[in-house]
Amino acid sequence: MNVLSSSLTVVLRIFIPVFWFVFFGSLCLFSWFTDDQDLPLRDPFIFRVQLTVFFFVGLSLILVFLLPLKRIEIDGTSLYITNYFKTIKIPLQSVVKISEKKFISRSWITLHLDFNSTFGKNIKMVCNADQLKLLKEEIRRTLET
Secondary structure (H helix, E strand, C coil): CEECCCCHHHHHHHHHHHHHHHHHHHHHHHHHHCCHHHCCCCCHHHHHHHHHHHHHHHHHHHHHHHCCECEEEECCCEEEEECCCCEEEEEHHHEEEEEEEEECCEEEEEEEEEEEECCEEEEEEEECHHHHHHHHHHHHHHHHC
């Protein structure tokens, strides 16, 4: 079994959201429950609001871009897709289309399925060029047989 998704996926999917929520969430709560004299700047209310907005903007970016990422492994006939808590098996014939976007020397891939799986019709992952080439070859080989 070959792992298609990058090892960066676990960092993007687990570590960054946990760090963001714990560190900036605690900082945000601390700013709202502490005395006004202990906060930086002249207007503590503005600081609190800016910090809260910063926290929620970051949280929404994580929800939109990082949490949909999945770890994908492949064998000869199937894809094994996991969100690190649940794993599903999908036949290679179910992949209708592969969309690719390049960002910082990595490919952000969306696999479009012909049915609605547990994780939806579109499965997102991060991989490098070699892993993407392997995926395309396996899908092509499966469709030929």
